[in-house]
Amino acid sequence: MKGGLLRGRGLQIYTWLVIAWLVLPIAVMILFGFNDTHGRYNTAWQGFTFKWYGKLFEIGDLTQALVNSLLIAVLTMLIAGVLGSLIGLALGRYRFRGSGAMNLVMFAAISCAEIVMGASLLSLFVTLAVPLGFWTILISHVMFSISFVAVTVRARVMTLDSSLEEAARDLGAGPWTTFRLVTLPMIFPGVLAGSMLAFALSIDDFVITNFNSGGTMTFPLWIWGATRVGLPPQVNVMGTLIFAAGVLIAVANALLARRRANA
Amino acid sequence: MTEIQAGPGAAVAAAPVSGDVPAIELDHVVKEYVSHGEVVRAVKGVSLAIAEGEFFSLLGPSGCGKTTSMRMIAGFEDPTQGVVRLHGEDVTSVPPNKRDINMVFQSYALFPHMNVWDNVAFGLKRKKVPDAEIKRRVGEILEVVDLVGREKRRPKEMSGGQQQRVALARALVNRPRALLLDEPLGALDLKLRQAMQIELKRIQREVGITFVYVTHDQSEALTMSDRIAVMNDGLVEQLAEPREIYERPASKFVAGFIGTSNLLSGTVQQITGDTAVLALGASDRILVPADGALAAGASVDLTVRPEKIKIAKDQPEGDLSVVRGTVSEVVYLGTYNSYVVRLGDGAEITVFEQNANDSTITAERGDAVWLSWQPWHSYALR
Ligand SMILES: Nc1ncnc2c1ncn2[C@@H]1O[C@H](COP(=O)(O)OP(=O)(O)OP(=O)(O)O)[C@@H](O)[C@H]1O
Numbered sequence: 292m293k294g295g296l297l298r299g300r301g302l303q304i305y306t307w308l309v310i311a312w313l314v315l316p317i318a319v320m321i322l323f324g325f326n327d328t329h330g331r332y333n334t335a336w337q338g339f340t341f342k343w344y345g346k347l348f349e350i351g352d353l354t355q356a357l358v359n360s361l362l363i364a365v366l367t368m369l370i371a372g373v374l375g376s377l378i379g380l381a382l383g384r385y386r387f388r389g390s391g392a393m394n395l396v397m398f399a400a401i402s403c404a405e406i407v408m409g410a411s412l413l414s415l416f417v418t419l420a421v422p423l424g425f426w427t428i429l430i431s432h433v434m435f436s437i438s439f440v441a442v443t444v445r446a447r448v449m450t451l452d453s454s455l456e457e458a459a460r461d462l463g464a465g466p467w468t469t470f471r472l473v474t475l476p477m478i479f480p481g482v483l484a485g486s487m488l489a490f491a492l493s494i495d496d497f498v499i500t501n502f503n504s505g506g507t508m509t510f511p512l513w514i515w516g517a518t519r520v521g522l523p524p525q526v527n528v529m530g531t532l533i534f535a536a537g538v539l540i541a542v543a544n545a546l547l548a549r550r551r552a553n554a
Numbered sequence: 555m556t557e558i559q560a561g562p563g564a565a566v567a568a569a570p571v572s573g574d575v576p577a578i579e580l581d582h583v584v585k586e587y588v589s590h591g592e593v594v595r596a597v598k599g600v601s602l603a604i605a606e607g608e609f610f611s612l613l614g615p616s617g618c619g620k621t622t623s624m625r626m627i628a629g630f631e632d633p634t635q636g637v638v639r640l641h642g643e644d645v646t647s648v649p650p651n652k653r654d655i656n657m658v659f660q661s662y663a664l665f666p667h668m669n670v671w672d673n674v675a676f677g678l679k680r681k682k683v684p685d686a687e688i689k690r691r692v693g694e695i696l697e698v699v700d701l702v703g704r705e706k707r708r709p710k711e712m713s714g715g716q717q718q719r720v721a722l723a724r725a726l727v728n729r730p731r732a733l734l735l736d737e738p739l740g741a742l743d744l745k746l747r748q749a750m751q752i753e754l755k756r757i758q759r760e761v762g763i764t765f766v767y768v769t770h771d772q773s774e775a776l777t778m779s780d781r782i783a784v785m786n787d788g789l790v791e792q793l794a795e796p797r798e799i800y801e802r803p804a805s806k807f808v809a810g811f812i813g814t815s816n817l818l819s820g821t822v823q824q825i826t827g828d829t830a831v832l833a834l835g836a837s838d839r840i841l842v843p844a845d846g847a848l849a850a851g852a853s854v855d856l857t858v859r860p861e862k863i864k865i866a867k868d869q870p871e872g873d874l875s876v877v878r879g880t881v882s883e884v885v886y887l888g889t890y891n892s893y894v895v896r897l898g899d900g901a902e903i904t905v906f907e908q909n910a911n912d913s914t915i916t917a918e919r920g921d922a923v924w925l926s927w928q929p930w931h932s933y934a935l936r
């Protein structure tokens with residue numbers, strides 16, 4: 292790109308600006324987890340402390356909300372992971388009656404505004420007289436994340452050489468053994484990526500959860516409620532830990548991928 | 555003239571060893587695909603019998619139905635009509651994992667997430683062979699394909715030729731009663747290909763099992779096979795030994811597809827003894843062995859192989875086929891020279907001349923030459 296608009300120093304400065312833009316809010320969140328604040332508002336720097344890490348679980352409601360969120364996210368990851376993978380496998384592999392409609396519904400679910408999906412789920416639950424709470428949150432989370440898993444797995448399945456499965460059949464493996472020993476290991480990176488996406492989508496969902504939570508608190512809901520009275524530093528600490536876990540998983544994934552590429 | 559009349563639709567030929575049950579039999583097999591609402595007839599009625607221990611090739615141009623035929627033998631496709639038999643047993647509706655044959659795929663289809671050892675041991679593990687025996691047999695077969703010491707490698711860390719040998723070992727280790735190979739050398743370069751041809755032939759002799767070999771490379775089929783089925787457009791055009799196919803092609807298609815051949819046609823002028831004489835011009839004549847089928851006035855298509863024709867500046871003597879023409883092209887090809895000679899009626903004939911003595915080229919471009927060949931080298935096509 293000789294003579295391009297962004298080159299040399301300009302490009303460098305621009306890159307760092309973008310990185311700063313992305314990182315700054317996270318840095319502030321982490322920093323204020325170490326703030327030795329005394330009042331209600333954790334907004335002004337008052338000195339460094341580790342004490343919030345020690346008092347992490349002192350706010351009962353907040354802890355309960357975090358536990359709910361984690362539990363729902365893990366269950367969503369498992370349920371949407373399995374069901375979504377099966378849908379992705381079917382869509383990527385076979386052309387069947389209704390596969391076109393299925394594809395359409397998947398993309399509609401992905402592109403649908405959350406507020407619309409939340410509201411319509413709520414009216415569905417109310418109409419069917421399903422009591423709102425933990426289970427309705429779980430159902431709605433599985434519902435909106437399943438298409439992301441299916442689309443991710445489908446992309447992986449489409450790159451799969453179908454003669455691999457034929458080779459397994461040819462060598463004496465029945466359909467189930469072929470799936471277990473050949474198909475699943477081949478599509479597993481897609482299944483893993485899709486499931487992790489489902490976890491990530493679930494744990495920070497606010498809009499849809501807010502419609503369908505009833506009295507059950509999740510982490511994002513609790514924070515939203517607390518903003519009016521001031522966020523305790525524990526929220527920053529929990530945020531920091533969730534972020535750190537995410538970074539760890541991403542790094543581990545990258546390392547594994549590199550190992551696999553070199554292996 | 556030929557024993558095997560393998561016209562379209564009637565391509566039946568018995569296994570060479572009569573009395574034995576053939577290893578593989580296709581009995582009037584038809585395969586139709588439906589794609590985008592249209593019926594595609596990939597195989598239009600193929601019958602063939604492959605004997606135990608035979609190296610059998612399916613040869614033909616792209617899209618003629620070779621792969622489809624092989625996939626029906628392996629069990630990956632259900633025939634629309636007809637019966638597939640393995641060792642006399644009807645297996646038409648038996649799934650591939652229950653058939654005692656193995657296939658080597660054109661893409662090799664090695665499992666990328668397993669190393670060489672696990673790839674090769676896959677079939678034996680499915681059959682619940684004891685560990686000690688798996689160890690012994692995998693070790694043995696890796697020796698046969700010369701891959702000892704590479705057990706821990708992943709397929710993508712190996713060259714094309716090595717992957718090919720892993721694929722071969724993975725199939726052979728199961729000691730199948732027949733091995734199906736779909737253009738197994740297609741992805742290799744010429745040198746490696748020729749080396750692997752010899753290697754495959756050696757392995758086949760060593761293990762002594764039936765090989766069914768799909769290829770569109772006629773020289774590969776000619777060098778390796780015991781018998782060849784030449785396919786065209788979903789049908790077997792000829793099923794015979796390589797020499798027979800080369801010397802006595804059953805149809806224009808086979809003559810054109812196998813090697814270089816000159817197609818000529820003419821009208822029978824007279825029959826003298828066991829020779830029919832076709833007149834082309836004043837001093838030109840073509841002699842064809844006459845069987846009962848030829849009569850004066852009949853029009854005949856015939857082929858002559860380029861290496862059977864002699865090229866000379868002077869009129870040859872004797873009871874030969876003789877035609878005159880003008881050299882329109884001379885190509886020096888190392889072991890032989892190739893001439894293209896244009897006849898009076900515009901037809902072109904290719905002639906190969908061995909470079910046996912360090913003689914100079916017989917004729918130059920533009921020279922008038924005489925071409926001659928023995929009567930029995932004219933082969934009439936039906
Ligand atoms: N699954 C399919 N659906 C529709 N048509 C098919 C299918 N498989 C093969 N065909 C058609 O059947 C015909 C024979 O195909 P086949 O693969 O047997 O050819 P081939 O002789 O192996 O050719 P090549 O040398 O190119 O591999 C082709 O015209 C092909 O387009």
Ligand SMILES: [Mg+2]
Binds near residue numbers: 620621622
């Ligand atoms: Mg093919």
